[in-house]
Amino acid sequence: MVMPCHISNAWHEKISDGCSLPFFHIGECVAEELKEAKLKNHNTGSNVRIGVLATSEITAAGSYQEKLGNQGFEVVLPDKATMEHILVPAIYSLNKRDIKGDQNLLRIAIQVLLIRAVNVVVLASDELQNILP
Template sequence: MLETISVQKFNYSPIHRGNAYKKRADLMTTKVNISIATKRLSPSVLQSRCKSPDSCLMSQQENTIGIISGLSAMATLTFLEKLQFWSSRNAKQQHVPPFIVCSDPATRKNNNIAENLLQKRLFLEESGAGCIVMPCHMCHQWYPHVSKGCSVPFLDVSECVATEVKEANLKPVEAGRSNVRIGVLAAADSPLVATFYQHKLHSQGLECILADKPTTEHMVIPMMEALKQKDMEGARNLLRIAVQVLLVRGVNLVILAADEFQGLLPCDDPLLNKCIDPMDALARSAIKWAHQSKQIIIDQ
């Protein structure tokens, strides 16, 4: 007998926006106040430009979050919405922590994406960020390279998710099983992303179930093609089937590990209670870090 486990076990509500996400994608507008740095900059250029407060925007707040914009500007804007959403629901800190965004529209066209992301990280460090996040699923495959040698905490989205799932104390949905199963649904062109989640979940004593070959070939790949053709209803139905397939395999929850999946299901879809958006976990972890960092400064 299956036990119904809701994402409410986390005491969080899913914030997939459905129609609101689509409208935002159409309008490409935002009202948030963002500091944006563009272009690829070498460490020497960064150092020379940041010597003077007049030549570089330097954050003077120790709990500033540095945000590396990835391959999708929309994913970055969505993450900023999540920062605002979860900050407003934090009893100890109801305002958005200070943040700096480093965005380069040419990242997707760059031949060396990993180096481009590394330059962004260096810029954010020089600009006074006390913590770095990279809210882009595709870019997460370069996390080991980009985070290596970072002088400040660089939050790993897969670790943030694994930690929250472990702390939720979920129970196996199948009688007789000892391990909790978590499904991971990633884009077919970024298999390394699913592997990162698999390793982090295993480190927390959780069993990870990836989409099998038939699911990938008959649901995930056609879903991505439907999105390219702007067939939202077709893509939505394929995502529902892919999630259901993982649930039938006995998983408690399904991690939606692709930027394209955000906002695809309508906010009233009951399947969202069985899904995790990793960027929610990343936003909550960043807010927690900012609050703790600020508290340390106050105590000093």
């Protein structure tokens, strides 16, 4: 089983406890994909940094930070200014169906993380996925 909601993964442990089926955590799945892509964690002497773009609720839940951190990856989150002036307006633009404006803001947010020397950017929000062509 997979929980399709990013925020709901904050309760993954409680919900999956006693489940007889494999119940995947989204953060663990992302960590496995990074390993399969041959990205090495900082425990191996690598300096791979993973940028995570998400809403403030998902960031506060800490699902990605915890699971990626447990696998030895350094997680980089947007700073407060990026959240307030880029990501929040991007989601607002999406809700107004301003796809062009939303795409531009999301590209800027990705660039901000790239400037902070991340190697990979994970779009960890239902609202942010499928925006870029």
